[in-house]
Amino acid sequence: MVIVGAGALGAGNAEALVRAGIGKLTIIDRDYVEWSNLQRQQLYSEADAIARLPKAIAAKRRLEQINSEVEIEAIVGDAGPEELEAIAAEQRPDVWIDATDNFDTRLVLNDVAYKYRIPWIYGACVGSYGLSCAFIPGRTPCLYCLLETVPQGGLTCDTAGIIGPAVQMVVSYQVAEALKMLVEDWAALRGKLVSFDLWTNEYAAVRIDAVKKEDCPTCGRHPSYPFLSYDQRTKAAVLCGRDSVQIRPPVQREYEIDELAEMFRRQGLQTEANPYLVAVSLGGGKRLVVFADGRALVHGTKDVHEAKTIYYRYLG
Amino acid sequence: MTLTINGETVTVPDEVKTVSDLLSYFQLTNKLAIVEVNVRIIEKHEYGTTALADGDRIEIVHFVGGG
Known part of the structure; x- marks a missing residue:
């Protein structure tokens, strides 16, 4: 199985599935552990936040303590079209679990899942x-059939926060459906989009089979998988719940972390490093965190242009 | 008009006549939502023309991105 994202939903799904004793779990995430994650991201500890461990690495360490018989592969990186297609082609997972925090990645996952005919389980909370x-290729419509459009901003935990029980509820729905798929009890699947609000005590469920569109670019008669063919520009995304922007260079870079840290120190910048990333304080409340593959997080801004400017100023 | 929305009995003002009106009444207009009326999903282009009647059973699920 593959879990895309190792935040709150990713950590919850991973622990439940590893305790259930699935054979192999791959978990991919681009971020590292911070203090504010500990309120709900159940695999991580204060030590992980102090060390700024990448979430995929911290998750793997904890999961191996929980059940050493499950093979865990941790991928520190962005879940873009190339990465997800590579995982699909090489690993042929039985199920994808969606634990991302944005619709751009979900629509890429939706395309990959239908192209390779692998079920995926959407989950989200705020x-x-x-x-x-x-979403099950050949059995249900896809996410794009339901959305008809790409949602723009304003729908994440950035402003609203999140309580732990809402995470656990979504995790429970996702894991239950995953277990049904793993034992091939297709008749037991819910077949509905289900939602709840634990504060206002509301619940809703909508049967989705009627919304299948024959001209859908992902699951229709002539699929084009539009979200796999985005051109290769420098990509930037505001991170969920954080005053941060991720910058992803058009071509993957390979930095030697030690050399990169030394370069920043020579510029007189306060620099900390671990084997996976370098964190640099830039003053004015801004921090730049660079991973070995050239991805960077610019903290202290939500302005994508400002973040790109900072990235190229320091990394060229 | 009295509707059953997500399992709860809700009375809405007389101005609420269509699915569009209902979504604006609940301030969901700018949110991406799936609306089902009497077990039929309403396409987005039908929101303005789908009239609601007393006793209709409505399910509204809106999408969020967080996780």
Whole structure:
């Protein structure tokens, strides 16, 4: 199985599935552990936050303590079209679990899942609200059929926060559907988009089979998988719940972390490093964190242009 | 008009006549949502023309991105 994202939903799904004793779990995440994650991201500890460990690495370490018989592969990186297609082609997972925090990645995952005919289970939450739905190629419509458009901003935990029980509820829906798929009990699947609000005590469920569109670019008669063919520009994304922007260079770079840290120190910048990343304080409340593959997080801004400027100023 | 929305009995003002009106009443207009009326999903282009009647059973699920 593959879990895309190792935040709150990723950590919850991973622990439940590893305790259930699945054979192999791959978990991919681009971020590292911070103090504010500990309120809900159950695999991580204060020591992980102090060390700024990449979430995929910290997750793997904890999961191996929980059940050493499950093979865990940790990928520190962005879940873009190339990465997810490579995983699909090489590993042929039985199920994808969506634990991402944005719709751009979900629509890429939706395309990859339908192209390689692998079920995926959507999950999302914000505040006390959450929802989930299993998308199964050949059996159900896809996420794009439901959305008809790409949602723009304003729908993440950035402003609303999140309570732990909402995470656990979504995790429960996702894991239950995953277990049904793993034992091939297809008749037991819910077949509905389900949502709840644990604060206002609401619940809703909508049967999705009727929304399948024959001209859907992902699951219709002539699929083009539009989200796999985005041109290779420098990509930037505001991170969920954080005053941060991720910058992803058009071509993957390979930095020697030690050399990179030394370069920043020579510029007189306060620099800390671990084997996976370098963190640099830039003053004015801004920090730059660079991973070995050239991805960077610019903290202290939500302005994508400002973040790109900072990235290229320091990394060229 | 009295509707059953997500399992709860809700009375809405008389101005609420269509699915569009209902979504604006609940301030969901700018959110991406799936709306089901009497077990039929309403396409987005039908929101303005789908009239609601007393006793309709409605399910509204809106999408969020966090995780």
